[in-house]
Amino acid sequence: MEGMIALYIFMLAAFVGYEVIARVPVILHTPLMSGSNFVHGIVLVGAMVALGNATTTLEQVIGFAGVLLAAGNAVGGYVVTERMLEMFKSTGGGGKKGMH
Amino acid sequence: MSNLFTAEQLIQFSYWITAILFIMGLKRMSSPVTARSGILWAGAGMVVATAVTFLTPGMGNFGLIALAILLGSVIAAWSGKRVAMTDMPQMIALYNGMGGGAAAAIAAVELYKLGDPAHAGATHDTAVLALAVIGGLIGAVSFSGSLIAFAKLQGLINKSLRFGGQQIVNLLLLAAAVVLGAMIAFGIDQSAATITTFFAIALVLGLTMTLPIGGADMPVVISLYNALTGLAVSFEGFVLGNSAMIIAGMVVGAAGTLLTQLMAKAMNRSLGNVLFSGFGDTGGEAQGTVTGAMKPIEASDVGVMMAFAQKVIVVPGYGMAVAQAQHKVWELCQLLIERGVTVKFAIHPVAGRMPGHMNVLLAEAGVPYDIIADLDEINAEFETCDVALIIGANDVVNPVARTDKSSPIYGMPILNADKSKNVIVVKRGKGAGFSGIENALFYLDNTRMLYADGQRAAIDLIGAVKAVG
Numbered sequence: 001m002e003g004m005i006a007l008y009i010f011m012l013a014a015f016v017g018y019e020v021i022a023r024v025p026v027i028l029h030t031p032l033m034s035g036s037n038f039v040h041g042i043v044l045v046g047a048m049v050a051l052g053n054a055t056t057t058l059e060q061v062i063g064f065a066g067v068l069l070a071a072g073n074a075v076g077g078y079v080v081t082e083r084m085l086e087m088f089k090s091t092g093g094g095g096k097k098g099m100h
Numbered sequence: 101m102s103n104l105f106t107a108e109q110l111i112q113f114s115y116w117i118t119a120i121l122f123i124m125g126l127k128r129m130s131s132p133v134t135a136r137s138g139i140l141w142a143g144a145g146m147v148v149a150t151a152v153t154f155l156t157p158g159m160g161n162f163g164l165i166a167l168a169i170l171l172g173s174v175i176a177a178w179s180g181k182r183v184a185m186t187d188m189p190q191m192i193a194l195y196n197g198m199g200g201g202a203a204a205a206i207a208a209v210e211l212y213k214l215g216d217p218a219h220a221g222a223t224h225d226t227a228v229l230a231l232a233v234i235g236g237l238i239g240a241v242s243f244s245g246s247l248i249a250f251a252k253l254q255g256l257i258n259k260s261l262r263f264g265g266q267q268i269v270n271l272l273l274l275a276a277a278v279v280l281g282a283m284i285a286f287g288i289d290q291s292a293a294t295i296t297t298f299f300a301i302a303l304v305l306g307l308t309m310t311l312p313i314g315g316a317d318m319p320v321v322i323s324l325y326n327a328l329t330g331l332a333v334s335f336e337g338f339v340l341g342n343s344a345m346i347i348a349g350m351v352v353g354a355a356g357t358l359l360t361q362l363m364a365k366a367m368n369r370s371l372g373n374v375l376f377s378g379f380g381d382t383g384g385e386a387q388g389t390v391t392g393a394m395k396p397i398e399a400s401d402v403g404v405m406m407a408f409a410q411k412v413i414v415v416p417g418y419g420m421a422v423a424q425a426q427h428k429v430w431e432l433c434q435l436l437i438e439r440g441v442t443v444k445f446a447i448h449p450v451a452g453r454m455p456g457h458m459n460v461l462l463a464e465a466g467v468p469y470d471i472i473a474d475l476d477e478i479n480a481e482f483e484t485c486d487v488a489l490i491i492g493a494n495d496v497v498n499p500v501a502r503t504d505k506s507s508p509i510y511g512m513p514i515l516n517a518d519k520s521k522n523v524i525v526v527k528r529g530k531g532a533g534f535s536g537i538e539n540a541l542f543y544l545d546n547t548r549m550l551y552a553d554g555q556r557a558a559i560d561l562i563g564a565v566k567a568v569g
Binding site (some may be wrong): 003006009010013014015016017018020021022023024025026027028029030031032033034035036037038039040041042043044045046047048049050051052053054055056058059060062063064065066067068069070071072073074075076077078079080081082083084085086087088089090 | 188
């Protein structure tokens, strides 16, 4: 990837990340940390490419560990975030139809 | 399709969609009303990205990839579904560490290829190698550091290992890693031995950085490692030319940094303090004499008091969650609400084990989030409150934080429960709290002590309110 374009992407993504959660209430700190933890589970696609292009045994072993860890990050992060957010309800809408 | 799009174009387009879904998902997760749908959006993005990556031209080892994904997913889904809500902080640490480890693994594979004859000629330029090295270093530190954070919160490691000159050792390790990393990046020495040593030092650095930090500060550390993993993912994304990783990683890196600052602020700690001093689990010495006596009260009297109150504010602490009393406490509050009493929950930022943790625990019991108030919202309301019910909280309601300059908690923002007309403190015994600091609140004229386990007290109070009729 072109170096300067990548620099711009780094910068813009950083601003987006900052702005997106700038006004988050304290009650959502824990779920949001968990949710952002899930998002960096995208490392899975990189680990897949690394293992997919691995040739030596050493590269395959490390690549395998990478994919396994990344899948754990993504799936585990999703499961716990979803479990936490599922419970947030307001007085108006109790029960399963509470969130929309 | 195939003559309209090449596989490469389809992949790039899908990654673009994924980036949008991630950003929209995070945006939705920052408001309680839309939070639930936020994780679904982000999840959809992850599925899209993972699926199209299998189409990457020139890839092999599909069996290994599928097996690794299956194994990792099953283990994580199984552990994530059964973890108790009280243990959530350490689970997040564990999953975060896995992400950091994966980023380091990508760096390792790419760097080991430098010395591999099969890839000879495929030379990277220095900028790419430098980012691979930096991402690898950050990822490895986040990996081993997060594992230590997990072990500490899980109670596997109880002591905080400290020795003289620890900061110097950490600095030396960091310097060694930087020197080796520079040698790899500038092509001075790209041998397998150098690369292995580089990663080993990075892993040790994660251990020595995290071991001295006390349990109470761990949430800030976990949040910091979360941000670091995001950065590592972003840098490795640059190495692989993967736009989804670059964007998602950097978004998390920035959001995580902000979140870390917010948490540190809520806990009245600066990030530097957390990383470079060992306050977290030492606590203060019991000091400062408090005059007066603690005055006990029976549950039946508290029941009458609350049943005829206009406004009751419940101040829950981690002790309530440990006693698994939140369900009974909410049952008690529902009884009061039916009688026309205004009930609110007041949450201190450090209630639970990290900011927002107590809200999750209350949500688990079914408490709607709109009657849960944080410190800034609720503090003015204590003056008009008839009964403040303190259950499992201690230091966060100790008025000496406002008045006594010699106290270790002086300056910490507290909930002004002492301002309410009546204060009921549910407590198992007469001893000082977790930090060992005497609580002046317990000795005030308007305070009564209800000596019982949180669960027991809530059950007794439910009976008492029902008896009022």
